[in-house]
Amino acid sequence: MSEIKQSSTNFSNKLALSDECSEAYASNIIGGQWTLVICSWLLSGKLRFGELKKKLPGITERMLTLQLRKLEENRIISRTVYAEVPPRVEYEVTEIGYALKSVITELEVWGTSHKKLIGE
């Protein structure tokens, strides 16, 4: 994440695609390894950092942080810090984040039937 090279061909290709095709644009935003699963969990209610971590076996704290930051940047989730010790931080979906629900549903439907097809 972090460092992207704005002079790379890859960067300008992505830019051009995003510009023309909203579906490619969307895919760039929610296409990260853990992104959809995080959103999926948050769609059913706000969660703390540690709670999310438990829901995602295998994720590292760094990855979780990165993905959450990216989601926050894209205004898909909001972050609330409580001034307590030990710290408490809660994440929840915004309105546009909530709107991902139908996307996720369609992906699930399609994924399920694709799995079935391939499994035959």
Add this chain to the structure above:
Amino acid sequence: MSEIKQSSTNFSNKLALSDECSEAYASNIIGGQWTLVICSWLLSGKLRFGELKKKLPGITERMLTLQLRKLEENRIISRTVYAEVPPRVEYEVTEIGYALKSVITELEVWGTSHKKLIGE
């Protein structure tokens, strides 16, 4: 593409996610840089390799080939070779490929409204 390391953490993470979440599974399949755009074009009719290339400014032949192969492996598109010279190869979506239409539509809808929100 080509070489994935089946012993990597990344690989097993993806596997585990795909296994549990159909939306992550779907995302793994259609998450490539050009995948959705290619599908999008093919949804409106079969196209030849060269035609696709023209529709996708910036794609290299290598990338186009790789993406088409992956789509074919995943049975999203089918490939027909005509025994002519110069060669003619046509690609078209399969049934499960056609079912991506609603996914793409939702992504477009969401992408468009997200763009709008961010643009404000």
Add this chain to the structure above:
DNA sequence: TTAGGTACTATAAATATTGTAAGTAATGAG
């Protein structure tokens, strides 16, 4: 004074994906 919980950050390394540049096969047209 020391340990412990929570939500991180820093740095480096490993993997994965994408891009560059060049070449191939087959055959018909000239």
Add this chain to the structure above:
DNA sequence: CTCATTACTTACAATATTTATAGTACCTAA
């Protein structure tokens, strides 16, 4: 024989994403 056309393939280089590991700050409770 040579060239053009089409749909690739190959070898390698650059970039992007993900993982590994080890910290940090803060206060509280023992």
